Amino acid sequence: MNVVSSTQQVGSFVIDTTEQWGRSWIFLLRTVAALIKPPFRPYLYMVQILQIGVNSMLVIGLIGLFTGAVLAVQGEYTLAKFGATAYTGPAVALSLIRELGPVLTALMVIGRAGSAVTAEIGIMRITEQIDALRSMAVDPIKYLMAPRLAAGIVAMPLLCCMFNVVGIFGGYAVAVGLLGLSPGTFMSQIVSSVGLVDVYSGFIKATVFGLIFGWVACYKGYTCGFGAQGVNKATTQSVVTASVAVLIVDYFLTSVLTRVFMK
Amino acid sequence: MISVRNVHKSFGSQVVLDGVTLDIEPGKTTAIVGPSGVGKSVLLKLIMGIMTPDKGEIFIEGENMTAARSESRKNHIRRSLGVLFQTAALFDSLTIYDNIAFPLVERNGLGAARAHQKVLDIAESLSLIEYLHNFPEQVSIGIRKRVGMARALITEPKVVLVDEPNTGLDPLDGQEVYDLINACKSQWGFTGLVISHELPEVFQVSDRVAMILGGRIISEGTPSEMIASPDAAVQQFLNGRTDGPIKIQ
Ligand SMILES: Nc1ncnc2c1ncn2[C@@H]1O[C@H](COP(=O)(O)OP(=O)(O)O)[C@@H](O)[C@H]1O
Ligand SMILES: [Mg+2]
Numbered sequence: 001m002n003v004v005s006s007t008q009q010v011g012s013f014v015i016d017t018t019e020q021w022g023r024s025w026i027f028l029l030r031t032v033a034a035l036i037k038p039p040f041r042p043y044l045y046m047v048q049i050l051q052i053g054v055n056s057m058l059v060i061g062l063i064g065l066f067t068g069a070v071l072a073v074q075g076e077y078t079l080a081k082f083g084a085t086a087y088t089g090p091a092v093a094l095s096l097i098r099e100l101g102p103v104l105t106a107l108m109v110i111g112r113a114g115s116a117v118t119a120e121i122g123i124m125r126i127t128e129q130i131d132a133l134r135s136m137a138v139d140p141i142k143y144l145m146a147p148r149l150a151a152g153i154v155a156m157p158l159l160c161c162m163f164n165v166v167g168i169f170g171g172y173a174v175a176v177g178l179l180g181l182s183p184g185t186f187m188s189q190i191v192s193s194v195g196l197v198d199v200y201s202g203f204i205k206a207t208v209f210g211l212i213f214g215w216v217a218c219y220k221g222y223t224c225g226f227g228a229q230g231v232n233k234a235t236t237q238s239v240v241t242a243s244v245a246v247l248i249v250d251y252f253l254t255s256v257l258t259r260v261f262m263k
Numbered sequence: 264m265i266s267v268r269n270v271h272k273s274f275g276s277q278v279v280l281d282g283v284t285l286d287i288e289p290g291k292t293t294a295i296v297g298p299s300g301v302g303k304s305v306l307l308k309l310i311m312g313i314m315t316p317d318k319g320e321i322f323i324e325g326e327n328m329t330a331a332r333s334e335s336r337k338n339h340i341r342r343s344l345g346v347l348f349q350t351a352a353l354f355d356s357l358t359i360y361d362n363i364a365f366p367l368v369e370r371n372g373l374g375a376a377r378a379h380q381k382v383l384d385i386a387e388s389l390s391l392i393e394y395l396h397n398f399p400e401q402v403s404i405g406i407r408k409r410v411g412m413a414r415a416l417i418t419e420p421k422v423v424l425v426d427e428p429n430t431g432l433d434p435l436d437g438q439e440v441y442d443l444i445n446a447c448k449s450q451w452g453f454t455g456l457v458i459s460h461e462l463p464e465v466f467q468v469s470d471r472v473a474m475i476l477g478g479r480i481i482s483e484g485t486p487s488e489m490i491a492s493p494d495a496a497v498q499q500f501l502n503g504r505t506d507g508p509i510k511i512q
Contacts, residue, residue: 137338
């Protein structure tokens with residue numbers, strides 16, 4: 001391994017990565033621009049909200065329910081050490097609303113709908129359907145990407161709300177039904193300790209995650225390589241990239257939002 | 264008509280087109296032939312404006328596609344074009360009816376009611392009425408190609424581009440696509456550009472033939488001129504021999 005070839009490899013890696021970044025940002029900007037430029041096709045947006053949002057509801061509800069339930073068990077166990085089981089309600093609610101709701105919803109939607117979006121667009125790319133759109137003077141960014149990005153941004157916070165509500169219900173059922181906490185304490189402690197700022201910060205996170213979901217899934221599909229292998233690679237990359245991005249962005253968003261809302 | 268002027272296109276270090284110059288005569292059908300991988304589909308994509316040449320210019324009906332910077336300018340020029348793709352490239356989430364109506368509704372902004380009669384007319388001409396409510400995967404590839412042709416022709420383009428009319432088709436379906444091209448040609452009277460590696464079958468739809476090899480047009484003329492060509496590469500390709508100037512990879 002000589003110095004020249006390894007320098008060359010590092011160089012081309014840096015150039016490729018920078019180029020990818022640039023392209024993906026241009027792609028995002030073009031998609032956002034397409035969102036606000038007529039003609040609008042409301043029907044396409046409805047279909048995507050149905051596929052990405054409505055069709056994810058069952059699975060989001062299910063994991064919300066069990067996440068809330070397990071938080072109640074864990075919360076009660078930990079708080080019992082301090083004789084503070086009365087705070088099980090806030091422990092469940094704050095964990096869900098501030099953190100687990102947005103993150104788990106995003107990861108679940110990425111796994112379920114992100115892979116589907118990437119595969120669909122990737123297949124359209126390799127079967128020349130995207131070329132056909134362009135040849136017919138219909139902009140694929142506007143026709144295919146904008147509705148999916150918008151649906152992600154709209155559906156993610158709504159799914160996250162649902163996740164939180166179902167999760168708190170699951171926590172309530174376990175804490176009150178199985179662990180013998182008083183229903184009044186559980187709910188009243190939630191009401192007195194969860195503030196609007198917690199709801200806002202969860203909502204902002206979910207919206208940003210919706211954007212990441214739509215952006216990565218569409219971009220990976222749009223830039224998919226040749227053949228079945230290309231679609232395979234794009235789909236895997238889409239899920240991995242979006243999930244990692246969500247967790248990284250989550251840390252920074254949490255830090256910033258906590259600062260901002262603390263003031 | 265289409266005019267291709269000294270067009271170059273490379274992918275990384277791979278030179279695909281190395282100075283292609285060609286005039287497609289109005290009202291006639293020209294076939295571009297050559298072995299697989301010489302860049303025929305790339306040339307088609309350059310003409311459609313969905314790839315940009317490194318050098319050279321392409322004119323469609325007198326308008327310079329390569330000089331069109333914005334997508335909306337390109338879209339304006341693309342209105343003269345209808346394209347039949349290699350595997351038809353129908354939208355599989357739409358019915359055959361909606362596929363045919365697509366360019367009218369989505370591009371020309373025609374209301375569904377006004378598009379309706381045109382869709383029925385063209386479906387009638389191409390014997391597609393009975394399939395209108397099917398989805399593309401429910402019909403054979405031969406029918407899908409007919410739908411692709413209907414979608415290309417419904418906006419009455421001046422130029423029709425056809426990529427590999429009979430890949431993936433059995434000889435009967437393949438023949439049907441050639442008959443389809445000829446029938447549509449006489450009904451709609453467009454300028455045609457057909458890309459193919461199928462010789463001599465493609466001659467039956469061609470008024471003129473151009474052969475592309477090594478990134479350039481090496482021979483151009485009527486089918487009979489091509490058959491009589493003294494060029495060793497042309498003869499090798501026509502007769503499907505493995506020995507000769509064309510290297511088999
Ligand atoms: N988007 C692309 N990126 C890189 N290489 C490409 C691309 N499109 C085509 N090529 C290469 O250009 C060459 C010509 O391809 P093509 O035009 O499809 O050949 P054909 O004459 O069989 O239609 C092939 O070697 C192909 O690998
Ligand atoms: Mg080809």
